[in-house]
């Protein structure tokens with residue numbers, strides 16, 4: 001960076017462009033929250049290996065930006081997460097997911113929707129209260145919503161976060177440890193945290209086909225998680241061999257392109273009709 005006469009730093013054009021995009025994103029996300037058609041959820045089925053049935057769906061946020069088109073959540077969520085907007089983002093997702101769950105319940109579809117919650121959301125003292133209020137508004141049973149939190153959110157938590165986790169447990173809402181295996185070298189936390197589901201990260205699952213070591217690792221993870229009383233979901237299952245391998249190890253549920261990519265609600269319903277035996 002060079003300094004101008006006035007002492008203002010001039011950054012490299014790339015850095016400047018990146019900075020501006022992030023800034024613009026924060027400004028535009030505020031409008032997106034108010035807009036009827038920029039944000040939407042897609043649903044990726046979770047199927048039981050035992051019955052082959054679709055038992056639930058993960059809600060994944062999509063943003064159709066008016067100028068930039070579809071932006072990946074992997075790009076915009078980490079930026080939003082660092083700001084106060086994280087609360088509104090998750091509020092939007094909770095509202096949309098509970099509405100969808102209630103529509104599905106009304107149509108006789110007993111699907112559990114998993115909602116991704118950021119670590120920073122756990123610092124909101126009223127997070128669980130708001131989730132429960134949204135569920136009550138739609139007359140939903142506690143079994144219709146599950147919460148996904150990353151390992152880091154579940155390990156480095158504050159007293160507030162700890163209260164929120166206890167509140168989830170008390171309400172009977174299931175908590176899944178997302179991206180399991182990527183965050184922490186110590187697994188001691190598995191003895192303590194109030195979670196019921198382990199979601200093995202797709203980086204492990206996707207190496208199953210090529211690497212014996214990954215097969216060994218996944219086998220050990222499933223066995224350990226089961227011994228500790230967790231239910232196990234594998235994410236990122238892309239082919240039949242991987243599915244069969246996981247099924248053979250007693251992995252409870254799978255998610256991934258082998259089953260279906262994430263779909264808008266109406267396409268999800270069509271998929272469900274054609275895929276149900």
Ligand code: C2E
Nearest residue numbers: 060061073074077093116117118236237238256257258262
């Ligand atoms: P995640 O929670 O680990 O979600 C799984 C990601 O893997 C999704 O990417 C999904 O589309 C993708 N995926 C599913 N099956 C396969 C597969 O077989 N192969 C491959 N290569 N990928 C697969 P997506 O939708 O782009 O979301 C990326 C991340 O953004 C999510 O990772 C999650 O961390 C975050 N995210 C998405 N929606 C929300 C949300 O509503 N709230 C929060 N806090 N984070 C969200």
Ligand code: CA
Nearest residue numbers: 049050051247
């Ligand atoms: Ca089976």
Ligand code: CA
Nearest residue numbers: 058116148178
């Ligand atoms: Ca997730």
Ligand code: CA
Nearest residue numbers: 178179199235
């Ligand atoms: Ca994940």
